[in-house]
Every structure is written in structure tokens, then in C-alpha cells.
Amino acid sequence: MTAADPVKVMKQEVGKAAAALVQSGSIVGLGTGSTTAYAIEYIGDRLKSGEIKDIVGVPTSFQAEVLAKQYSIPLTTLDAIDHIDIAIDGADEVDPQKNLIKGGGAAHTREKVVDYLADRFIVVVDSGKLVDRLGSVFAVPVEVIPMAISPVMQIIEKLGGKPELRMGVKKAGPVITDQGNMVIDVKFATIDEPGNLEKTLNNIPGVLENGIFVNCVDLVLVGEVKDGQPLVREL
Ligand SMILES: O=C[C@H](O)[C@H](O)[C@H](O)COP(=O)(O)O
Numbered sequence: 412m413t414a415a416d417p418v419k420v421m422k423q424e425v426g427k428a429a430a431a432l433v434q435s436g437s438i439v440g441l442g443t444g445s446t447t448a449y450a451i452e453y454i455g456d457r458l459k460s461g462e463i464k465d466i467v468g469v470p471t472s473f474q475a476e477v478l479a480k481q482y483s484i485p486l487t488t489l490d491a492i493d494h495i496d497i498a499i500d501g502a503d504e505v506d507p508q509k510n511l512i513k514g515g516g517a518a519h520t521r522e523k524v525v526d527y528l529a530d531r532f533i534v535v536v537d538s539g540k541l542v543d544r545l546g547s548v549f550a551v552p553v554e555v556i557p558m559a560i561s562p563v564m565q566i567i568e569k570l571g572g573k574p575e576l577r578m579g580v581k582k583a584g585p586v587i588t589d590q591g592n593m594v595i596d597v598k599f600a601t602i603d604e605p606g607n608l609e610k611t612l613n614n615i616p617g618v619l620e621n622g623i624f625v626n627c628v629d630l631v632l633v634g635e636v637k638d639g640q641p642l643v644r645e646l
Pocket residue numbers: 442443444445446447500501502503513514515516517518519522
């Protein structure tokens with residue numbers, strides 16, 4: 412028998428813990444990525460078993476929409492509702508102040524809309540995502556309209572960032588977002604003030620949204636494996 416992949420186990424456990432927080436009658440923001448995928452699966456399981464009922468989901472991406480349909484979670488759109496009760500989403504980096512870098516799956520623009528609207532925004536990560544300072548490992552994803560790619564890259568270089576156009580995997584050419592745009596991943600030597608950098612990047616003409624999320628998280632659930640045992644803790 413092969414040992415279970417510990418990262419997969421952490422993601423499953425943290426996804427399950429977040430899904431357990433969803434109550435009957437809730438409007439639920441459904442995040443994107445491999446960790447949230449488990450939360451969506453477990454929300455579907457709870458619906459199917461009758462443990463919860465009358466849930467409606469707001470997907471943050473095509474991926475989330477497909478998964479929600481697979482697990483029979485009814486969906487709605489933002490023009491049909493006036494609030495979101497709870498959103499569950501992953502992250503690529505989480506700092507001690509619960510600021511995030513997101514967008515490893517190029518979904519950060521829709522995620523920011525949905526996650527910021529939620530009364531309760533729950534982040535689900537494995538312990539490998541915790542950093543002392545944002546940007547230590549991950550580059551900041553920036554969604555840009557295609558005609559503005561060159562000038563945006565030039566401006567970002569002047570700001571001290573190292574921009575790289577994100578290229579597709581099993582697809583020739585750049586990654587295209589759900590909105591039909593491109594993503595530039597920007598590595599900064601240090602990010603001293605994430606909130607300021609978020610605003611500076613979004614002020615560049617042609618930038619739609621970047622993956623820095625500040626002051627918006629209510630709870631971070633962290634999946635860990637200790638002494639061979641999976642556990643979930645709050646940050
Ligand atoms: O664009 C993608 C999202 O921001 C994801 O939530 C993030 O990249 C984390 O994904 P994963 O849980 O697969 O590491």
C-alpha cells in the first residue's frame with residue numbers, strides 16, 4: 412500500500428473543516444483551486460445526505476462552476492442576490508496578519524469580488540502556504556487586458572518588480588483568464604506594505620486586478636500533518 416500524499420491529506424481535511432461551517436439556507440461563495448475543490452465536494456456531500464439544505468453557491472471561476480454542478484450544488488449569480496453569507500477560498504500565501512496572495516489559478520479577480528462580499532470569508536490552506544512576509548515565495552499575479560501587456564510590464568519594472576507573462580501548460584501561448592485577459596506574475600524583492608502595493612498595481616492603466624488581498628479574511632483554517640496525524644487549526 413502506498414502512503415497517502417500528506418499535502419493532499421491536509422487539503423482534504425481543511426476543505427472538510429470549512430465545509431462543516433456552511434449552514435442550511437446559506438448563500439456560499441465557492442472559491443477556486445485544489446484545496447477549495449475539497450470544500451465544494453464536502454458541501455455537496457452534506458447536501459446529498461440531507462445534513463444541510465437550501466444552499467446556493469456563487470462560483471468564483473469556471474472551475475468552481477463545473478465542480479459545483481458535479482456535486483449538485485445549485486448556483487446563482489451576483490445580480491440575483493444582495494449578500495453572500497460565507498465564502499470559502501484557498502490562497503497561495505498567508506502572512507501572520509492574514510493578508511493573502513491569491514491567483515495561482517488566475518482566478519483572483521472574480522475571487523476578490525465574491526470573497527470581499529461575504530459576511531464571513533474563510534481561507535483554507537495547507538501549512539506550506541504560511542509565510543512570515545507576503546511575496547517571500549510567490550509572485551503577485553496581475554490580470555491585464557491583452558493590449559496593455561507591454562506598457563504594464565514596463566511600468567511594473569520601474570516599480571522594482573520582475574514581471575513574467577504566465578504561459579499555459581498543455582496550451583501554446585499565454586494563460587487566458589475567465590474574463591479573456593492575461594496574467595503577469597510579478598516577483599518583488601520584498602513587499603513591505605501589501606495594501607499600498609495592491610493599490611499601486613491596480614492604478615496602472617490596463618490592470619484589471621491583482622492577487623493581493625488585505626484586511627478581508629475572517630478565519631484561516633490551516634491543514635497540517637503532525638506525527639503522521641492530519642489536523643486542522645486556526646491561524
Ligand atoms: O486563482 C486561484 C486561487 O487564488 C486559488 O485559491 C489559489 O491559487 C490556491 O489554490 P490551491 O488551493 O490549488 O493551492
